[in-house]
Amino acid sequence: MVRGPSRPGVVAVAWARGWSRTSSAEHRRWAAAVLRRDRFVCQLRLDGCQRRASAADHVTAVAEGGEPLDVANGQAVCASCHGRKTREEAARGRARRSRLRPVPPHPGAV
Ligand SMILES: [Zn+2]
Numbered sequence: 001m002v003r004g005p006s007r008p009g010v011v012a013v014a015w016a017r018g019w020s021r022t023s024s025a026e027h028r029r030w031a032a033a034v035l036r037r038d039r040f041v042c043q044l045r046l047d048g049c050q051r052r053a054s055a056a057d058h059v060t061a062v063a064e065g066g067e068p069l070d071v072a073n074g075q076a077v078c079a080s081c082h083g084r085k086t087r088e089e090a091a092r093g094r095a096r097r098s099r100l101r102p103v104p105p106h107p108g109a110v
């Protein structure tokens with residue numbers, strides 16, 4: 001892993017474009033702090049929850065305006081719940097984009 005001033009341009013570009021949030025040292029520190037605070041217990045408890053958290057997740061997704069490195073916006077999650085929540089956020093992302101061209105409500109919808 002390359003550290004220090006040998007590749008300053010790469011760091012500058014990463015910050016200018018928004019970091020890759022799973023690979024930065026800041027993100028790893030944030031995730032470790034969130035997992036410690038929640039004692040490695042999954043906070044989501046969705047169906048199929050494994051209880052033992054293995055990752056830190058953003059309470060408010062960064063794509064939805066959440067603070068990426070605020071421990072208060074983090075929660076410990078197990079692999080099962082994290083995958084479930086990520087899929088739901090991806091679905092919401094698609095819904096956000098589709099609002100640019102609204103789909104008329106289905107006539108059978110309540
Ligand atoms: Zn879980």
